[in-house]
Amino acid sequence: MSATVADRVIGIIAEQAVLDRSDVKPEATLAELGIDSLGLVEAIFAIEETFDISVPFNANEPGQGDFDISSVAAIIRAVEGLIAAR
Numbered sequence: 723m724s725a726t727v728a729d730r731v732i733g734i735i736a737e738q739a740v741l742d743r744s745d746v747k748p749e750a751t752l753a754e755l756g757i758d759s760l761g762l763v764e765a766i767f768a769i770e771e772t773f774d775i776s777v778p779f780n781a782n783e784p785g786q787g788d789f790d791i792s793s794v795a796a797i798i799r800a801v802e803g804l805i806a807a808r
Contacts, residue, residue: 727805730772731798738765748795755794762791769797775804 728748736743739755746755752762766779766789777800778788790796 727773727802728798731769731801732794734765734768734772735794735797738762738768746794748793748798750794752791752794769801773801773805775801775808777801777804 732743732746735752735755735757736746738761739746739752739757741755752765757765766777769775770777779791790800
């Protein structure tokens, strides 16, 4: 994981969860961090804007898309993949 990408994604997730960055662990799920569906959508928008990428994400079925949201680490890997594919 690129430290810069990881740090920025963790910062976005921490902001959505209203947590300190140090409380956002790579193995944590968004549910464990207290992020609901609205927070997830807001985090996706923030990630898209921050990294100038388009996230393949279906807000109505978040677990069914091509963007892995199963953990913080999975989100970071997915963002890195989208950045590399640009």
